[in-house]
Amino acid sequence: MEYFAHLMNGFSVVFEPTTLLFCFLGVLIGTLVGVLPGLGPVASISLLLPATLAVSPVIAIIMLAGIYYGAMYGGSTTSILLNIPGEAASVITCLDGYKMARQGRAGPALGISAFGSFIAGTLAVIGMMLIAPPLAELALKFGPPEYFSLILCGLTLVTFLAKGGMWKALLMAAIGLFLGSIGTDTLMGATRFTLDIPELSDGIGLVPVIMGLFGISEVFLNVEQSMDRSIFKAKIQNILPTLKDWADSIFPIIRGSVLGFFIGILPGGGGILSTFTSYAVEKKISKHPENFGEGAIQGVAGPESANNAASTATFIPLLTLGIPPNATMAIMFGALMMHGIQPGPLLITEHPQMFWGLIASMYLGNLMLLTLNLPLIGLWVKVLRVPYPILFPLILMFCLIGSYSLNNSIFEVLIMIVFGFIGYLMKKFNFEAAPLVLALVLGPRFETALRRSLLLQHGDLTIFFTRPISAILFAIAVVLIVLPLIPKIRKKVASVPKEAI
Amino acid sequence: MLNNDQISSAILFSVGVLIMIFSIPYEIGKVNAPSTGFLPFYTGVTICLLSILVFLEGSARRREGTKWENPFKKLRWDKPLVVTAGLVTFALILNHLGFILSSALMVGFLLRCIQPQKWSVVFAGAVLTSLFTYIVFQTWLGAQLPAGILSF
Numbered sequence: 010m011e012y013f014a015h016l017m018n019g020f021s022v023v024f025e026p027t028t029l030l031f032c033f034l035g036v037l038i039g040t041l042v043g044v045l046p047g048l049g050p051v052a053s054i055s056l057l058l059p060a061t062l063a064v065s066p067v068i069a070i071i072m073l074a075g076i077y078y079g080a081m082y083g084g085s086t087t088s089i090l091l092n093i094p095g096e097a098a099s100v101i102t103c104l105d106g107y108k109m110a111r112q113g114r115a116g117p118a119l120g121i122s123a124f125g126s127f128i129a130g131t132l133a134v135i136g137m138m139l140i141a142p143p144l145a146e147l148a149l150k151f152g153p154p155e156y157f158s159l160i161l162c163g164l165t166l167v168t169f170l171a172k173g174g175m176w177k178a179l180l181m182a183a184i185g186l187f188l189g190s191i192g193t194d195t196l197m198g199a200t201r202f203t204l205d206i207p208e209l210s211d212g213i214g215l216v217p218v219i220m221g222l223f224g225i226s227e228v229f230l231n232v233e234q235s236m237d238r239s240i241f242k243a244k245i246q247n248i249l250p251t252l253k254d255w256a257d258s259i260f261p262i263i264r265g266s267v268l269g270f271f272i273g274i275l276p277g278g279g280g281i282l283s284t285f286t287s288y289a290v291e292k293k294i295s296k297h298p299e300n301f302g303e304g305a306i307q308g309v310a311g312p313e314s315a316n317n318a319a320s321t322a323t324f325i326p327l328l329t330l331g332i333p334p335n336a337t338m339a340i341m342f343g344a345l346m347m348h349g350i351q352p353g354p355l356l357i358t359e360h361p362q363m364f365w366g367l368i369a370s371m372y373l374g375n376l377m378l379l380t381l382n383l384p385l386i387g388l389w390v391k392v393l394r395v396p397y398p399i400l401f402p403l404i405l406m407f408c409l410i411g412s413y414s415l416n417n418s419i420f421e422v423l424i425m426i427v428f429g430f431i432g433y434l435m436k437k438f439n440f441e442a443a444p445l446v447l448a449l450v451l452g453p454r455f456e457t458a459l460r461r462s463l464l465l466q467h468g469d470l471t472i473f474f475t476r477p478i479s480a481i482l483f484a485i486a487v488v489l490i491v492l493p494l495i496p497k498i499r500k501k502v503a504s505v506p507k508e509a510i
Numbered sequence: 511m512l513n514n515d516q517i518s519s520a521i522l523f524s525v526g527v528l529i530m531i532f533s534i535p536y537e538i539g540k541v542n543a544p545s546t547g548f549l550p551f552y553t554g555v556t557i558c559l560l561s562i563l564v565f566l567e568g569s570a571r572r573r574e575g576t577k578w579e580n581p582f583k584k585l586r587w588d589k590p591l592v593v594t595a596g597l598v599t600f601a602l603i604l605n606h607l608g609f610i611l612s613s614a615l616m617v618g619f620l621l622r623c624i625q626p627q628k629w630s631v632v633f634a635g636a637v638l639t640s641l642f643t644y645i646v647f648q649t650w651l652g653a654q655l656p657a658g659i660l661s662f
Contacts, residue, residue, distance in 0.1 A: 059651075059653060060647070060651040060652075060653065063651070063652055174564070174567065176560055176563040176564045176567060177515075177564055179560050180519075180522060180557060180560040180561065180564060183526075183553055183556045183557045183560060184522075184525070184557060186549070186553045186556075187529055187550055187553045187554070187557070190549050190550045190553065194546040197545065197546050199536065199546045201536055201546055201547070201550065202532065202550070225597075228593065229589075229590035229593060229594075230590075232586070232589040232590060232593055232624050232625075233582075233586045233587055233589050233590055234586070398621070398624060398625035398627065399621070399627070399631070399635060401620070401624070402616070402617040402620040402621055402635065402639060403617075403639055403643075405593070405597065405616075405620070406613060406616075406617065406639055406643050407643070409597065409600060409601075409613075410643060410647050410653065410655070413604070413655075414647065414653035414654065414655070417654050417656075419601050419602075419604060419605060422597075422600075422601040422604075423598070423601055426594060426597045426598060426601065429594070429597075430590075430594060433590060437581035437582070438514055438515075438518045438581065439514075440518070455549075456549045459544070459549065460544045460548065460549070463541055463542065463544055464542075464543070464544070467542045468540065468541035468542025468543070470541070
């Protein structure tokens with residue numbers, strides 16, 4: 010009953026005309042950036058961050074959240090029609106979605122993807138509504154040692170799930186921690202590594218770094234190869250799935266929603282992991298696994314639902330623990346801080362309008378997306394026909410304005426360009442940017458928690474192992490580091506000749 | 511010849527060493543009283559240790575036959591450099607020429623140099639992009655874009 014009252018309050022916030030307009034704009038822009046390959050939600054949210062300073066924090070977060078889950082909806086369109094994922098999370102949809110399109114079933118593929126996303130998004134919002142408040146209450150018991158262990162656990166989990174090797178991902182996280190330490194030391198007030206550049210005294214800006222690593226580097230990767238792409242030209246019809254399509258898809262949608270929700274809560278989980286897991290599960294339990302990859306509708310329904318449930322669930326650790334689980338949530342963290350709101354366990358009690366307004370906006374946003382995606386598919390296809398050589402200068406322009414207008418600083422533009430090039434090289438050498446960004450965001454908090462814990466206990470490191478919550482989180486971090494080593498050690502032991510033992 | 515992982519880890523090892531060296535002047539402190547340089551210094555140590563692990567992993571792969579692979583092979587790697595040059599030039603001229611002129615020049619440059627378009631497309635693309643972004647960001651969203659020599 011209490012939840013219901015809170016939710017009604019949330020709806021009263023969302024139904025104000027300005028909020029409604031910005032929610033709509035958020036999901037519309039989100040769908041557009043999801044449709045367009047090369048401009049993801051991370052770069053788009055960074056880009057629009059400065060613009061949201063003109064509106065109230067609630068409206069700003071509702072709009073930015075709309076961009077995020079809107080992009081998850083839109084990402085499937087390019088996967089199905091173009092065989093190019095608009096979003097990294099839509100990679101798996103290419104396998105069966107594009108095959109369905111080639112078989113003349115682009116309509117049902119797009120339709121089930123939109124309906125599945127709607128159902129999953131709505132279920133995830135309900136889950137978030139039920140889980141977030143008790144989790145926030147638990148987090149109120151956290152002190153500096155618990156926060157240190159939690160951040161350590163989060164960073165380890167992100168690196169554990171990263172592609173390209175765990176050591177490489179940990180290395181990126183360590184570099185992110187260093188970058189996060191640039192600027193003013195919050196405990197002592199001294200400045201570090203600023204090279205006498207005044208702009209660096211507040212640290213390296215998150216927005217230019219993210220736009221460089223995710224936006225500019227993506228453009229670099231795209232321009233170095235052939236920019237011609239073939240677009241599915243056949244007429245898209247029968248968007249509403251048939252009864253048989255529904256029968257084939259409903260359980261994958263439900264399974265995908267549940268899987269996606271729980272994976273989304275994990276740091277580093279998010280969309281990509283949830284889609285791959287959902288696809289693997291569907292293939293595993295299917296009576297006809299051979300159809301997967303050949304245009305099976307379950308291969309679209311499950312992952313697309315998982316992807317949307319995960320994108321909603323990623324808000325839970327951010328809003329309750331103050332720990333962003335992925336790069337997009339890191340930007341959201343920055344957005345909340347810019348608006349003077351500290352993400353964490355007190356957010357729900359101190360800013361109930363923000364939390365419940367966001368939840369209500371997600372209900373409404375999912376409905377808007379369903380009505381946007383199905384009738385406007387023709388429009389999105391037209392957008393896709395804009396050639397990339399014409400499109401990329403516009404993407405770059407958006408990135409440049411986004412990084413400049415935050416502080417009206419050319420220096421931040423230069424930072425973005427430098428990180429764009431670094432991000433490009435990182436991709437060439439298989440280093441992931443996400444652990445770096447997360448560590449950059451969490452770095453100052455990590456340092457404060459570590460130093461405060463050590464000061465409290467006069468340097469006694471056992472504080473991290475003697476407090477139960479901290480000990481559990483620390484143990485998880487250690488297990489996550491050790492776990493991938495076990496098969497390697499076993500392999501090594503097995504390869505040693507018996508006589509040598 | 512070292513392979514890709516070995517080369518990248520060697521570079522990152524030196525980054526770690528540099529971080530350690532430059533952290534020392536900020537005072538590292540002790541475990542019971544960590545100072546300003548404490549976290550950066552130990553982050554530098556961690557980077558060095560992790561670089562060694564990546565290097566060793568790379569060495570093991572090299573023994574298995576993974577050699578140096580040119581990541582720019584068969585790709586037009588000069589294009590990212592041209593784009594970077596365009597972006598840096600934009601950043602340098604922005605405050606002098608103003609947003610409209612600098613953005614039009616940059617977009618025109620990119621349209622003509624990366625995958626050459628017809629002059630009509632270049633001209634229209636440059637002017638329209640510049641005006642569109644100006645209207646959206648300056649007029650609608652209230653961003654403070656530099657006026658420069660055009661005075662608006």
